[in-house]
Amino acid sequence: MNSHIISNIAGLIGTIRETGPLIHHITNYVTVNDCANITLAIGASPIMADDIEEAQEITAISQALVINIGTLNKRTIGSMIAAGKRANEINIPVVLDPVGAGASMLRNKTVSGLLEQIKFSVIRGNMSEIRFIAGLSATTKGVDASETDLEGGTPNGIDTAKALANKLGCVIAITGATDIISNGKQTTCIENGHKMLGAVTGTGCMCSSLIGSSCGAVSDYFLAAASGILYMGIAGEIAFEYAGQKGNGSFHTAVIDEISKLNAETVHRRAKIYEA
């Protein structure tokens, strides 16, 4: 499987750059600039529109929708639901980034409402967020995964991802030291990336934007999820090699640089992906 999936992930970069899919984001105001720039860097085209009066219309001209609840507020929850429903109607993929799920009743209630009303193609979160969605006890520490949840480690994560993917009928992606992607039948792990990605805000959000960009260019959302995560991981690794010593700001810039320069050859050379 590995060499086959690596080839597909490597090849998808060219497809995104050639087709330039429009990716509608309803996202948070903390990392939105990075989300737009990473979307452009991989070759897709971002549009951010969150007012209820235009959300559905913008979704209708897009190739994928990314919903990110990072700075959730009542004004945009309705827009998320309306846009998600429209995406389902016209059969374009919807990616959910459940930032901070488990950290407040509002986030929990909203995630539940979104899951009830929208069919997602991919849900990407950290271990705490995904455990929360899976109905397991999660000990969220704000928007970062808690130590306790990480202690469970990869084996538990694989089971959680598989079970939740089967339950929701969508791809579940858990990002962390080892990333886990499952559609219930296939499950894959990625060991690219660098822990310094956790020292810059929005690397998770950007990863979701890369998944959205990939979903906008291919109909295999398992492949798309693995692609977005692998792209981010490789960019983080390379960025760390030459910019890590400079500090967080330079590393942040370097991550976007590396996504914009990423090519199939680098993916083939760097990919650390294996079937779980």
Next chain:
Amino acid sequence: MNSHIISNIAGLIGTIRETGPLIHHITNYVTVNDCANITLAIGASPIMADDIEEAQEITAISQALVINIGTLNKRTIGSMIAAGKRANEINIPVVLDPVGAGASMLRNKTVSGLLEQIKFSVIRGNMSEIRFIAGLSATTKGVDASETDLEGGTPNGIDTAKALANKLGCVIAITGATDIISNGKQTTCIENGHKMLGAVTGTGCMCSSLIGSSCGAVSDYFLAAASGILYMGIAGEIAFEYAGQKGNGSFHTAVIDEISKLNAETVHRRAKIYEA
């Protein structure tokens, strides 16, 4: 005309840096940090305030107002109109950046409402956005100009800009591979810039902030529009020369660097501006 206008554009940098005009922005949350930083980099002072309870008051202490509809929402439309009217009353310039005009009914309706109620000094957009405002058929692709609209090319763009400038009594600026600025009587084209500017979000918005900063320092808004666009074009060119190979993130940083270091000598040496 060229050497005269180039001297004026070159000289305006010093005026902005000496007078430090306060530029009120009601703008989108995607690129707002870049808008503030580019305004500071050229020597003006940004203030972002979008609540209806303070918008007019902030406009009243400012030297120019920039209205950007990038992430339009119902909360701020009223603030845009109130601030614009106040700007008209006290006779300070108003710049409109009609981001994504043509992409949704909400944007179209809002642009129409703004044009009815506010007298703008400069409207800056891409070809699709300006064609939409001119009532021509435009095929918007989200917030970027469509290929189809660009095919029409410069000659059509000049006619569109002239006609619309005459109709609305304001300066029309169409940015693209060739930039076109017209006040109906005078029309000028600029061929500075680099296509990599399109790979970073907010370079259009930043250009509008530079136009706003220029408008806040000089009463000739045709000159101000040409200045803002030329500054951005030259910064983009220089940034590409040394940072383009590094990637999108470094290029983004370099554009802001170059605006902060821009001086009259560089404008004289680099300007590619001609009468249309």
Next chain:
Amino acid sequence: MNSHIISNIAGLIGTIRETGPLIHHITNYVTVNDCANITLAIGASPIMADDIEEAQEITAISQALVINIGTLNKRTIGSMIAAGKRANEINIPVVLDPVGAGASMLRNKTVSGLLEQIKFSVIRGNMSEIRFIAGLSATTKGVDASETDLEGGTPNGIDTAKALANKLGCVIAITGATDIISNGKQTTCIENGHKMLGAVTGTGCMCSSLIGSSCGAVSDYFLAAASGILYMGIAGEIAFEYAGQKGNGSFHTAVIDEISKLNAETVHRRAKIYEA
């Protein structure tokens, strides 16, 4: 006093990095990404949540709350008050950044309301903002300190800070060419920093986030305020030394780099702090 306080400030960096306090921000959308990144860079963990339905709950899991009124709007004023009250109830520190106080009735009214209903641990602003809060005549120029207010200079600033600290029973920090920190009894001045910090938006906001991060790790808020300001000043100085010539964008990145690399040894070597 100096060597003692310097040792404490230097040592606090390690404490922040070891304890990783969660810092709840209700802040503006202009500089929010920088606030999150600087919080991570010093070793704390940011969470931005401004909806009234979750603000109190997020405060309740945090170690400090930062309220910044940079882009004030009616939707979030209630959230600020609710979160601040909850912080007071559970006895976690609250930092106020009264951005643009004096520039509009809305800001003035909101600051008054916040001061009436919330007990702050630290208020950090520029001279115009603090003079406004102190009830002195201030001539605000948007969100930057006015020349007139700065002419008063340090001696007046010290009196203002002391008197206001005693009146409000909290630490007052005035940042400028010389920074002044007072809790009414102790007053200290810092002469680190570089004027280029004023050419990048959000360096004041980031300073408040550093103060918040420090407050989340130590119970002496006078020390915390001095620490946040000294960290920012030293980072600005070092950043200027190697990135100042490159321009505003590179300097911006370098400031975040230097906070992420800051250590006790650098604080000991660079600190210019003296008792007033």
